[in-house]
Each structure stands twice: as structure tokens, then as C-alpha cells.
Amino acid sequence: LLLENDLYNAIQNNELFLQYQPQLKLKTKHEISMEALVRWKHPKKGLIAPSDFIPIAEESGLIVPIGKWVLETACRQTKELQETLGHPITVAVNLSLGQLFHENFAEVLRSILKETKLPPKSLQLEITETMTMDKSFLMPILGELKALGITIALDDFGKGYSSLSYLKDLPVDCLKIDRDFVKNITENEHEPLVDLIISMAKHLKLNVVAEGVETMEQFNYLLNSECDAIQGYLISKPSSFETIMKNSKCLK
Ligand code: G
Ligand code: G
Ligand code: MN
Ligand code: NA
Numbered sequence: 001l002l003l004e005n006d007l008y009n010a011i012q013n014n015e016l017f018l019q020y021q022p023q024l025k026l027k028t029k030h031e032i033s034m035e036a037l038v039r040w041k042h043p044k045k046g047l048i049a050p051s052d053f054i055p056i057a058e059e060s061g062l063i064v065p066i067g068k069w070v071l072e073t074a075c076r077q078t079k080e081l082q083e084t085l086g087h088p089i090t091v092a093v094n095l096s097l098g099q100l101f102h103e104n105f106a107e108v109l110r111s112i113l114k115e116t117k118l119p120p121k122s123l124q125l126e127i128t129e130t131m132t133m134d135k136s137f138l139m140p141i142l143g144e145l146k147a148l149g150i151t152i153a154l155d156d157f158g159k160g161y162s163s164l165s166y167l168k169d170l171p172v173d174c175l176k177i178d179r180d181f182v183k184n185i186t187e188n189e190h191e192p193l194v195d196l197i198i199s200m201a202k203h204l205k206l207n208v209v210a211e212g213v214e215t216m217e218q219f220n221y222l223l224n225s226e227c228d229a230i231q232g233y234l235i236s237k238p239s240s241f242e243t244i245m246k247n248s249k250c251l252k
Pocket of ligand 1: 036037038049050051054067070096
């Protein structure tokens with residue numbers, strides 16, 4: 001409850017910030033993508049991980065204003081990055097179920113896109129596969145969001161219980177293979193589920209991203225697969241907007 005009270009003031013006190021983790025496209029190497037990840041710098045406790053405060057935000061309803069702040073900040077900073085670089089960059093933002101089903105979410109998103117002038121196709125929303133639920137609830141809101149021109153990724157894919165027919169009907173654009181599966185790719189061993197998810201994604205004409213790539217063995221294995229992009233510590237840890245901006249100025 002104490003932490004919840006502190007979290008209540010975190011936005012106004014400027015204690016939240018975003019880090020960005022690049023995604024490396026394996027085929028079209030000129031395209032750039034990154035995932036936005038929220039962090040909380042608590043005035044006394046120091047850095048608090050999202051796995052420790054997102055659940056509190058979800059239970060208390062604070063996820064609505066926090067999620068809105070994350071979306072606004074990610075869109076504004078990505079637009080700034082695009083202008084510096086002079087070409088499109090895609091940003092992926094994690095969503096909680098409570099945000100998605102809060103009234104007017106599509107309307108809120110529409111006004112954020114309008115205010116920040118980020119092209120809608122530059123925004124990807126990540127929903128976790130485990131949070132997918134009754135199709136009759138999910139389909140209308142996802143349809144409304146897709147109509148804005150954004151794309152949707154299923155995060156932590158493989159950990160949930162989506163049936164194949166469910167997946168086929170869902171208006172998603174991308175599957176992100178959970179890092180627990182990628183972890184099992186070693187010098188001596190493959191992970192059949194990684195191959196299966198990639199093959200399934202290709203049959204459904206979806207993009208597929210491997211998460212948590214940490215070793216050269218995993219990198220080389222995925223390079224020889226139909227996987228579209230990789231994300232993980234091997235490429236880069238999440239870094240601050242300032243660092244991302246500085247690197248992009250060097251690239252230019
Ligand atoms: O950044 P880190 O690996 O510690 O993130 C841990 C978890 O927190 C991940 O599952 C990630 O999806 C989630 N997360 C990070 N940023 C956000 C955010 O802005 N909103 C929501 N809902 N979840 C986030
Ligand atoms: O659930 P989600 O995919 O949104 O989680 C993203 C989280 O995964 C981020 O908090 C990020 O810090 C973490 N992450 C990113 N790359 C790696 C990696 O290569 N290894 C591990 N263990 N965690 C990673
Ligand atoms: Mn994610
Ligand atoms: Na994930």
C-alpha cells in the first residue's frame with residue numbers, strides 16, 4: 001500500500017522514464033525497431049523494476065494513467081528520433097489488459113498519435129498472449145485499434161493457451177517468441193518449439209521476433225531460420241532515450 005501511494009505520485013514527480021531496446025531486423029537491415037520499457041526511479045528505494053510495480057499499477061487502476069504516460073512519451077520520443085535520423089523507426093509499447101478495456105482507449109490513442117504526429121504505422125502495441133481472452137471481448141477493440149493504422153504483436157508467445165483457430169482470427173501482425181524458448185537454443189541443442197512458432201507465423205503471414213537472444217549460437221541459428229527480427233542482450237540491453245539519440249546522431 002505504501003508503494004501504491006508512492007506510485008500515485010510518480011508521474012507528477014517525474015520519476016518514471018522509458019528505456020528502449022533495439023530489435024535487429026535479420027533481412028531488411030535498414031529498418032529500425034525498438035521496444036519501450038518503463039522504469040521507476042523511486043526517490044528513496046532507487047530503481048524499481050516493472051515486474052515489481054506493474055502488478056501494483058494493474059491492481060490499483062493506476063495502470064490507466066501510467067499506461068497513457070508511457071504511450072505519450074514513447075510516441076513523442078520516437079517522433080523526435082525519426083526527425084533526427086530522417087527515416088521511420090517503429091516503437092513497440094507493452095499494454096496491460098486494464099488499459100485496453102478502459103473506456104475510450106482507442107480515442108485516447110487516436111489523440112496521442114495526433115498530438116505527437118507519430119505516423120500510426122510506426123507504433124506497435126504488444127499484448128501478452130496470456131492476456132488474450134474471450135474473442136468476443138478482444139476482437140472489437142483490436143479492430144478499432146487496427147483501424148487507426150497501428151500494428152499489434154502477441155508478446156511472450158508460446159506461454160499462453162491460444163488455440164490455432166483463435167490465432168488465425170485475431171487481427172495481429174507479429175508474434176514475439178518468449179525468451180524461455182530461445183534460451184533452450186544452445187550449441188548442442190535446438191528448441192523444436194522455436195522452429196514450430198516461426199513456421200506457424202510464416203504460414204499465417206505474420207512477422208516473428210525472437211526475444212532474449214543472448215548468445216552467438218542463438219543468433220546464428222535464428223539467422224538461418226525464417227525469423228524476421230531478434231531482440232536481446234546480445235544486440236543491446238535496454239538503454240535511455242539520451243543514449244539512443246546520441247547513437248543515432250553517430251549513425252547519421
Ligand atoms: O524491462 P523488464 O524486462 O524488467 O520488464 C519486465 C516486464 O514488464 C515485461 O513483461 C514487460 O512487458 C513489462 N513492461 C515493461 N514496460 C511496460 C509498460 O510500459 N507497460 C506494461 N503494461 N508492461 C511493461
Ligand atoms: O515481457 P517482455 O517481452 O515485454 O519483457 C521484456 C523484458 O525482457 C525487458 O524488461 C528486458 O529488460 C528483458 N530482456 C530483454 N532482453 C533480454 C535478454 O536477452 N535476456 C534476458 N534475460 N532478459 C531480457
Ligand atoms: Mn514486450
Ligand atoms: Na516477452
